[in-house]
Amino acid sequence: MAKSDYGFLFEKAGRSRAYGATSSDEEHFKGTSIAESLVRELGQNSLDAVDPDGDGVVRLEFELAEVETSTIPDVENLRQHIIAADESTRSIDKRNTRLKDAAEAIQQKSLMVLRVGDYGTRGLTGSERRDGKGPSPLAALTRGAGISADKDGGGGSFGVGSSVGTLASDVHTVFWTSLPKGVSEVVFAGYSQLATHRLPGGEDLQPDGFFIDRKIEDDFKYLRSPSSLGPFETRDKFGTDVYILGYAATDEDRNLEDIRNAIIKNFLVAIHRGKLVVSGKTSGGNWTLDQESLPMYVKSLEKVYPFYQALLDPEPYVRTIKGLGELKLYVEVNDNFPEKYHTIGIRKPLMMITEFRHTSIRMRYAAIMECSNDEGNEVLRALESPRHDKWEASRQRGGSAAIKKVKDFIRDGLKERMDEVVGDTVEIKGLEKYLPTTVDVEQLGTFEAKTVTAPKNGEGTTTESTSTQGTPDGETEKKPVTRRKSVSVKIQKNGEPGGDMPGTEGKDRGGSSERKSSGGDIPGNASPGDGNSKIPAGDLRARGWFTSEVEKSVFNLRLSSPNPEFGNISLRALGPGGEVDDNFVLPIKKVVLKTVTGDKELEFEGNMVKGVDIAGTPASAKLSIEFLEDRRFSVAVV
Incomplete structure (x- = not known):
């Protein structure tokens, strides 16, 4: 042997075609x-x-x-072939230095x-x-x-x-x-990909070399x-x-x-x-x-981190689609995102494949569509490009219909999430309070709240609020707006403990701050309180909505800020005209902070939630607030 x-x-090479440096x-x-x-x-x-x-x-x-x-x-032997491949192709394509660089490298x-x-x-x-x-x-x-x-x-x-x-x-x-x-x-194998070449005194050789x-x-x-x-x-x-x-x-x-x-x-x-x-x-x-x-590691990747936040969605949109099986959509909505990140699609290997854009969706979001079941995975795999970066309808019979189903599923899921965030106000009979499921905190200084989009009904007044619109004729009649809108809620600023900056005191709750009278928004000089600092209002934004769970009402609150913050937040019920009700104590039973490492129950006192950590890039926090009573309230962050 x-x-x-x-x-x-x-x-x-024989009669095979010749291959160049490219x-x-x-x-x-x-x-x-x-x-x-x-x-x-x-x-x-x-x-x-x-x-x-x-x-x-x-x-x-x-x-x-x-x-x-x-x-x-x-x-x-390998060096000889690489040098020969360089010499054989150098005069054919002088601009391509692929093999020239290889010849230099192999001699190092x-x-x-x-x-x-x-x-x-x-x-x-x-x-x-x-x-x-x-x-x-x-x-x-x-x-x-x-x-x-x-x-x-x-x-x-x-x-x-x-x-x-x-x-x-x-x-x-x-x-x-x-x-x-x-x-x-x-087992040991090797492969070298060069070009058609010829060793000195020899015949043309194929570009592929195998270690055998x-x-x-x-x-x-x-x-x-x-x-x-x-x-x-x-x-x-x-x-x-x-x-x-x-x-x-x-x-x-x-x-x-x-x-x-x-x-x-x-x-x-x-x-x-x-x-x-x-x-x-x-x-x-x-x-x-x-x-x-x-x-x-993912926090440093500004174009990837939003999708990681989406992946933490506790309630993804799930549907079973004929011919594709079960599809899931994970969504993160965040007003502090610098742009709309759209939706990426994945299948069974859990690798990012393609991107879907829905221009009709106005909110800033990042989403992940997952099709990891066997039925749908095979359909999408057959539509995949060689680079695995898109699904192309022309690659398989029925491809257009399959991709349309995926797009429709994503659109429906995004719209449902948008309706949660910007949907209709729910009016509870016998309770003169509305549910503003979206609260965008954009300005500071007073409790006044103004609509940022045109109301759908009402004659309007010169006094604007979350439930009325202004008119030039001086009428003051208020009519409720039944369509929920994003509203800008002005938040009070807090003085630094021991500082001289003017602050705002609410109800009498102890302390030694100076003010002209009890209660209300009266400027004073802040002094140390009970050791729990309220989060500075700054550019804090909040978005909230209720979800119905078994025998309980849960208010979901998402807070976001350009910079990380830690401290307390104050909640208030809103009256029928959108005014803040300082005297009503919300019947809070439990507050949970949702984090990437798990749920953390927070302490609260009255309407004050303590120890809220707004973290990440962009900074955000998710709170789940359970009430003692199975009913809904209009809630504002103040």
Whole structure:
């Protein structure tokens, strides 16, 4: 039996077409950063291969380290082919420096190598050989083009994962090691994507080189039980490693922070639900991204954090749609958002795919549409583009109808949420109080409240409030507005304890502040109170609405501010004309602050809620206020 000869083999080109320096796969991923392209393809492949007998968690490791070029397997042979490819194409396309840069890099003393390893997966199962039964996962990834295998409703369906690795490599070469489940030996494979080239005195060779046993002429045979590559540890657990030789983004991302941010952006839901844990290891330090650390890292990503807030929606909009199964819509409405973030769509791999825009929705929001059931996942997977960044109706019969159903579902969900926030006032018979389900706190100084949109009815008066509109003829008759509107409520400012700034005192509740008479909004000099400071009014905004639960009435209050705040807030009931009723004590039973780490019950005294933490970027807080009586009140934040 002939001795094995493992190394890179570039087959003779023969009558095949010639390939230049420009890679078609390079054009395929054009417009996307190296980090994002890499993360999306490799992350999706790993989530597709999750071990069904494991704990359901996929662990990804990104490790960047320097490797001496001389220790790379068959590097002398690889170097000759890269230099030849550069020389063969240089006169054809002088503007494309792809292979020129590769020729320079392979002659350096060392290369920065990025290892991406997954754990909790099945590994690359099957044989590298052709057996007439279709490609195995091992063959599809390491020697296939435009094919995929054994996805079972997973993410990829175009077989372009191997190309992303070579595009991220300065020398356009990658290695894989994999320990498949049920196998005792680690398999080692390699691939180099160059151009049609010719070695000195030889024939034209194909652009693709594979690391195989060159003694076997009729099929592939990969190396088993390889030595470790550079400083990286040998694979000893089920899963797969990909080694990217000369990681192209090293200079701008030495700590792999761009990698981490791309993972958060694209796999936010998977990380939040504990399905994906990612770690980074570099000479500059290590980091771990999981359920626990996600809130800390996502806050710095201003275009991603709103979607994280949406993901915390305790009551997503859920419907079962014929042909698509169950769909869910998670929504976050926040007036402090600098823009409308629209809706992103995900399916079973829990990776961000596309964006849906609904211009008819006026509120500022961020939303996530999830279709992770098997029926809908298969439909949307068939409509997915090769880059996995959109669902295209033309890709499958019935595609237009499916996408329309998704869009209609999103629109209906957003409208329902908008109706909750800007809907009709509920009038309770026998209770002369209205429910302003939206309260936008925009101005400061007095208790006067004014409408910011035109009322639907009423003759109007010169005195404007939440329930009346002004007229030029001096009439003063007030007529209630039955349509709820966003209103601007002016809030009293508070003096700093011990300071000299003029403040505002409400009812007599003790203390030594000076004022002209008891009660009312009379300027005085504030002094230390009971130690609980009221949150400065500033640009505080509030939005509230009631929800009906079993035998109880719950008022949902969302507070937002440009900057984080901590302290107390004061609530008041509103009279029939929208005026604040200082004498009515709301029958509060329980107040809960909803946070990313769970619910926290807050203390309250009368109408004062204590210890409200308005945090995050933008700063916001969600309160759930339960009343002793199963009825609704008009509530304002003062």
